[in-house]
Amino acid sequence: METARIYLDHAATTPLDPDALQAMLPFLHGGFGNPSSIYQRGREARRALDEARDTVAAAIGARSPREIIFTSGGAEADNLALKGAAWALRDRGRHIVTSAIEHHAVLRAARFLEKHGFEVTYVPPDEEGIVQVDAVAGALRDDTILISVMHANNELGTVQPVREIAALAREREILFHTDAVQTVGQIPVSVEEIGCDMLSLSAHKFYGPKGVGALYVRRGVHLEPLIHGGGQEQERRAGTENVAGIVGMARALENSCRTMQARAARVKELRDRLEKGLLERVPGARRNGHPHLRLPGHLNIAFEGVDGESLLLNLDMRGIEASTGSACASGSIEPSHVLLAMGQSREEALSAIRFSLGASNTLDEVDRVLDVVPPLVERLRRR
Amino acid sequence: MARGTKGRVMVAMSGGVDSSVAAALLLEEGYACIGVTMQLWPEDLPREHESGCCSISAVEDARRVANKLGIPYYVLNFADIFVEEVIDRFADEYLRGRTPNPCIVCNEKVKFGAFLEKALELECDYVATGHYAIVERDEASGRYLLKRGRDRQKDQSYTLYGLTQEQLSRTLFPLGPYLKEETRRIARELGLITAAKPDSQEICFVPEGDYRAFMERYRPESKRPGPIVDLQGNVLGQHQGIAFYTVGQRKGLGIPHPTPLYVVAIDEVNNALVVGPREAVEGWSLLADPVNFIAVPQLDGARRVTCKIRYRVQDAPATIEPAPEGGVITRFDEPQAAITPGQSVVWYDGDVVVGGGIIQKDLKLDGISFPAPGAAAGQPLLSR
Numbered sequence: 001m002e003t004a005r006i007y008l009d010h011a012a013t014t015p016l017d018p019d020a021l022q023a024m025l026p027f028l029h030g031g032f033g034n035p036s037s038i039y040q041r042g043r044e045a046r047r048a049l050d051e052a053r054d055t056v057a058a059a060i061g062a063r064s065p066r067e068i069i070f071t072s073g074g075a076e077a078d079n080l081a082l083k084g085a086a087w088a089l090r091d092r093g094r095h096i097v098t099s100a101i102e103h104h105a106v107l108r109a110a111r112f113l114e115k116h117g118f119e120v121t122y123v124p125p126d127e128e129g130i131v132q133v134d135a136v137a138g139a140l141r142d143d144t145i146l147i148s149v150m151h152a153n154n155e156l157g158t159v160q161p162v163r164e165i166a167a168l169a170r171e172r173e174i175l176f177h178t179d180a181v182q183t184v185g186q187i188p189v190s191v192e193e194i195g196c197d198m199l200s201l202s203a204h205k206f207y208g209p210k211g212v213g214a215l216y217v218r219r220g221v222h223l224e225p226l227i228h229g230g231g232q233e234q235e236r237r238a239g240t241e242n243v244a245g246i247v248g249m250a251r252a253l254e255n256s257c258r259t260m261q262a263r264a265a266r267v268k269e270l271r272d273r274l275e276k277g278l279l280e281r282v283p284g285a286r287r288n289g290h291p292h293l294r295l296p297g298h299l300n301i302a303f304e305g306v307d308g309e310s311l312l313l314n315l316d317m318r319g320i321e322a323s324t325g326s327a328c329a330s331g332s333i334e335p336s337h338v339l340l341a342m343g344q345s346r347e348e349a350l351s352a353i354r355f356s357l358g359a360s361n362t363l364d365e366v367d368r369v370l371d372v373v374p375p376l377v378e379r380l381r382r383r
Numbered sequence: 384m385a386r387g388t389k390g391r392v393m394v395a396m397s398g399g400v401d402s403s404v405a406a407a408l409l410l411e412e413g414y415a416c417i418g419v420t421m422q423l424w425p426e427d428l429p430r431e432h433e434s435g436c437c438s439i440s441a442v443e444d445a446r447r448v449a450n451k452l453g454i455p456y457y458v459l460n461f462a463d464i465f466v467e468e469v470i471d472r473f474a475d476e477y478l479r480g481r482t483p484n485p486c487i488v489c490n491e492k493v494k495f496g497a498f499l500e501k502a503l504e505l506e507c508d509y510v511a512t513g514h515y516a517i518v519e520r521d522e523a524s525g526r527y528l529l530k531r532g533r534d535r536q537k538d539q540s541y542t543l544y545g546l547t548q549e550q551l552s553r554t555l556f557p558l559g560p561y562l563k564e565e566t567r568r569i570a571r572e573l574g575l576i577t578a579a580k581p582d583s584q585e586i587c588f589v590p591e592g593d594y595r596a597f598m599e600r601y602r603p604e605s606k607r608p609g610p611i612v613d614l615q616g617n618v619l620g621q622h623q624g625i626a627f628y629t630v631g632q633r634k635g636l637g638i639p640h641p642t643p644l645y646v647v648a649i650d651e652v653n654n655a656l657v658v659g660p661r662e663a664v665e666g667w668s669l670l671a672d673p674v675n676f677i678a679v680p681q682l683d684g685a686r687r688v689t690c691k692i693r694y695r696v697q698d699a700p701a702t703i704e705p706a707p708e709g710g711v712i713t714r715f716d717e718p719q720a721a722i723t724p725g726q727s728v729v730w731y732d733g734d735v736v737v738g739g740g741i742i743q744k745d746l747k748l749d750g751i752s753f754p755a756p757g758a759a760a761g762q763p764l765l766s767r
């Protein structure tokens with residue numbers, strides 16, 4: 001009998017909020033205007049765009065909607081933040097500080113900058129996947145122009161001390177960017193409270209559509225654009241706006257923030273049940289990451305002596321969808337750079353998988369996973 | 384036949400036409416298939432090339448074929464074992480002056496080793512590849528036999544002689560009874576994107592077959608010049624590093640000489656290349672060790688066979704017998720050119736692979752220790 005599949009990979013992407021879909025549809029049907037056009041159809045699209053910008057700005061505590069640059073997603077936002085700031089500040093300094101556990105959108109942008117005359121320091125995390133403020137402070141130099149440390153790690157869910165790092169950056173007059181792709185819509189995020197200069201977000205992580213995101217850029221911070229062309233996004237990101245996507249993102253964000261508290265509590269309860277159940281029922285199971293400083297839906301768990309890849313594929317065959325959070329370009333699983341940076345061996349890193357829970361998961365689903373995983377791990381260990 | 388009734392198969396899909404059609408044929412025969420591309424090249428090593436096996440485009444092609452066939456598809460990482468068992472061993476062998484065949488090791492350790500292990504973990508009954516060879520169970524002996532593929536030009540049984548009975552019992556080669564042109568026709572008929580892809584190069588991790596350039600990059604220490612000596616020990620010139628030469632090689636020695644000179648032997652101890660005339664490269668017998676037998680559990684006495692001492696050569700008639708010190712001696716009816724340590728000898732009985740082994744030495748060189756180069760020229764080393 002075919003039972004419904006269980007989706008436990010919300011950190012990778014989330015299903016589209018039906019209300020967001022409804023909000024998008026008019027702009028995929030009749031409302032196809034170009035927001036830059038001068039006639040009514042264009043003005044209507046522009047108004048929708050403006051409202052979406054207001055919504056996104058308000059949701060993350062920005063002072064002005066002008067501080068929001070819409071992008072094609074989190075990766076573009078991260079690239080714009082790093083390359084745009086580095087290029088704009090290249091005469092002031094050539095040193096950038098980031099962490100070793102960033103998303104590849106940040107790490108590879110940093111590697112690119114290294115090839116073009118910048119120096120980058122990659123600060124390692126502690127054993128629980130938290131980047132220590134002291135370690136960031138210790139990496140700073142007189143010519144440091146930018147710090148980029150993620151708000152929460154995508155593989156572990158560990159929440160980083162971004163407020164303290166932002167304070168440090170402000171004190172030293174260094175720009176601070178945070179990749180908040182995992183946190184926006186999941187936990188309260190306020191650019192004011194964090195004190196960051198730039199913040200990346202991505203719609204499809206909070207039940208919005210794929211292919212759209214935003215970079216918050218504090219007023220007064222100058223970035224060189226990556227994409228040149230028309231004057232859209234205050235000349236910081238050319239290209240006709242993805243109106244339907246942006247409208248869908250705004251609606252999804254609004255809804256996510258409204259339901260956040262109740263959803264987080266429920267998701268956390270399910271996650272904790274899954275975590276407790278696995279740790280109890282599977283000998284040699286170990287949680288990766290911090291017990292408390294962690295997003296409500298993330299569970300990264302290692303099964304000693306088991307190949308995480310085999311476990312994931314077996315789960316897929318049983319209708320359970322999870323991941324490791326790290327894949328190479330071809331889609332094969334590499335030992336996680338995050339776990340390696342935490343000091344784990346390749347073997348340890350390859351034994352870990354990530355469950356990330358979300359709005360639609362149920363108690364029954366968690367219990368089914370708890371029935372499936374222990375005998376599966378047992379079988380894989382026997383081989 | 385209905386899908387999935389004959390068992391579950393993990394099909395190794397490289398993104399080429401052969402493995403694509405292999406998967407399609409298995410589905411038609413009633414197997415349930417999972418397509419898997421092996422990621423063999425580690426991410427942290429610089430990419431040697433962008434278009435061959437393991438490249439992103441190969442993965443894309445394999446993924447498209449799997450999706451078209453409607454089978455689950457994964458990319459699985461075998462880079463660690465591939466580096467350790469295949470690439471490093473390949474490089475080490477060349478550094479020792481031997482001439483390895485990495486495909487044989489890869490089949491034994493990776494494709495029908497770690498990959499098969501993974502298939503069993505995923506509750507598959509078999510693994511399948513697009514090799515041109517045939518596996519058959521011999522009812523009389525109860526053994527799994529390995530036979531040449533029907534397409535003699537493409538036959539790959541040579542590279543598969545190292546498989547054990549256990550491995551063969553779980554192996555399917557759907558292309559064994561097909562000619563390559565038939566494979567391409569099937570791919571075209573099914574509209575597979577890989578139908579017209581060119582055949583892959585011989586060693587997947589060595590771009591353009593230039594193993595010397597590969598060695599220079601991968602093992603810079605292989606650039607270690609030493610003397611080229613003749614059979615009497617006279618120094619004739621200098622080589623660039625023994626890793627860059629192979630027994631039987633004539634070109635690229637850079638020695639002016641009235642008659643053509645060939646590499647007769649590679650003397651690892653003295654870091655020397657021993658060269659001589661064409662006759663000196665010919666041998667009548669060789670020692671292979673370790674060996675693997677497929678058609679029989681072991682070799683009890685002398686046996687008539689035909690054999691190949693490298694891939695893609697004509698079979699040569701020979702007699703094999705157990706060597707007193709271990710391994711197997713092969714005695715040819717006619718002398719063979721360039722018996723090359725590190726390569727494999729594979730023995731056949733008609734179309735059936737009897738077994739094979741790694742060539743250790745041309746027995747005419749047995750017991751000969753090469754003099755230090757330049758040390759008094761004296762007796763010719765090789766005289767028959």
